[in-house]
Amino acid sequence: MTNYWYLSRNHEYPKPSWHVKSVQLNKYGSIIEMEREATENELFICDLVYLGKGQWNDEHIQNKYEGYKRGVK
Structure with a gap:
């Protein structure tokens, strides 16, 4: 099954x-x-x-998440 990953900035x-x-x-x-x-x-x-479509450990999802973390500091 395909999963869609999102980051909620307001929890x-x-x-x-x-x-x-x-x-x-x-x-x-x-x-x-x-x-x-x-x-x-x-x-x-x-x-x-x-963040992307797929599994959490997929490279494109991790790259988007890491990019967001770097930009938020």
Whole structure:
């Protein structure tokens, strides 16, 4: 199954949460794993940054996450 990865800069996540598979909190925001793509409304309300499609350890997802962390400091 394909997963969609987002970073929520305000620690909010889409509700109802049956499409949200996991939420991991950290100081940069909440990492959210979803079964489907977020809607435009969810992107706006939850302040989501799209990290990628696939598995968490995929290189393109990690590169986007690391790039975001470097820019936030």
